[in-house]
Amino acid sequence: MNQAETQANATSVRCHALLPSAGIGARAGTVQPKQYQPLAGKLLVEHTLAAFAGVARIASVNVVVTAGDDTLSSVPDACWNVIEKGGATRADSVFNGLSHLLETGEARPDDWVLVHDAARCLISPAQIDALIDACMVDEVGGLLALPLPDTLKRSVDGRVAETIARGDKWLAQTPQMFRAEVLHRALAHHAATGFAGITDEASAIEAQGLKPLLVPGSAQNFKVTYPEDFALAEAVLLQRGRSRAPA
Ligand SMILES: Nc1ccn([C@@H]2O[C@H](COP(=O)(O)OP(=O)(O)OP(=O)(O)O)[C@@H](O)[C@H]2O)c(=O)n1
Numbered sequence: 001m002n003q004a005e006t007q008a009n010a011t012s013v014r015c016h017a018l019l020p021s022a023g024i025g026a027r028a029g030t031v032q033p034k035q036y037q038p039l040a041g042k043l044l045v046e047h048t049l050a051a052f053a054g055v056a057r058i059a060s061v062n063v064v065v066t067a068g069d070d071t072l073s074s075v076p077d078a079c080w081n082v083i084e085k086g087g088a089t090r091a092d093s094v095f096n097g098l099s100h101l102l103e104t105g106e107a108r109p110d111d112w113v114l115v116h117d118a119a120r121c122l123i124s125p126a127q128i129d130a131l132i133d134a135c136m137v138d139e140v141g142g143l144l145a146l147p148l149p150d151t152l153k154r155s156v157d158g159r160v161a162e163t164i165a166r167g168d169k170w171l172a173q174t175p176q177m178f179r180a181e182v183l184h185r186a187l188a189h190h191a192a193t194g195f196a197g198i199t200d201e202a203s204a205i206e207a208q209g210l211k212p213l214l215v216p217g218s219a220q221n222f223k224v225t226y227p228e229d230f231a232l233a234e235a236v237l238l239q240r241g242r243s244r245a246p247a
């Protein structure tokens with residue numbers, strides 16, 4: 001690609017956010033799905049949406065919810081699209097949402113899509129921007145991830161069988177950023193098996209023989225999963241709010 005083509009490409013290719021938000025949150029132990037748990041004055045998922053709304057380079061924010069779920073329609077000043085096509089698994093929900101974006105023309109095949117768990121409500125605009133900066137110029141795309149901070153053990157029957165070298169081990173986070181058509185094709189290969197073994201977007205891309213870029217993320221970008229995670233997420237949100245408040 002020459003310089004003029006690179007520039008034309010950079011202006012025509014857009015970034016879209018796609019947030020799977022159709023889980024039930026079984027491990028969280030809440031009455032309603034965890035993404036609708038009140039946290040620091042808003043629904044959990046509203047914090048996630050606000051982070052993406054704070055990134056100028058995101059052309060559209062799209063949330064995949066369960067069919068008939070109108071929770072987000074009562075939120076004022078919504079600046080996101082709701083896609084009521086949640087599936088049986090996370091990968092199902094992502095695939096349905098991505099198919100919708102491509103079928104409706106909301107996303108063009110070469111556009112980038114940033115898939116992000118609604119449940120990772122501590123993602124920040126700065127982290128999203130860092131991922132975009134790193135992946136925009138990459139052939140494959142990539143994901144936020146965290147080098148393993150702890151010693152890693154393999155177990156057999158609840159006892160340590162081995163300590164595993166962790167120098168090359170990372171914890172996969174989201175967003176995960178790939179070209180819309182490439183990701184759609186990669187996921188489509190696994191639709192027949194119910195997306196068995198596809199726990200994130202990168203794993204589908206890897207199965208195509210490609211090597212996603214690992215972009216260092218933050219420990220604060222954890223996925224709210226267990227009951228104790230809500231208090232931690234809320235404390236961080238409140239602390240961020242205080243540090244932004246005028247003196
Ligand atoms: N069928 C599903 C399952 C999960 N998700 C979404 O995928 C993200 C990450 O999944 P996870 O944390 O595992 O959420 P749940 O599946 O809701 O949790 P659990 O496994 O405890 O039920 C969440 O934002 C969740 O809403 C989804 O859109 N559709």
Ligand SMILES: C[C@](O)(CO)[C@H](O)COP(=O)(O)O
Binds near residue numbers: 117171173200
């Ligand atoms: C995609 C993900 O956030 C990467 O860490 C994670 O795999 C999603 O959670 P799940 O429990 O596997 O659905």
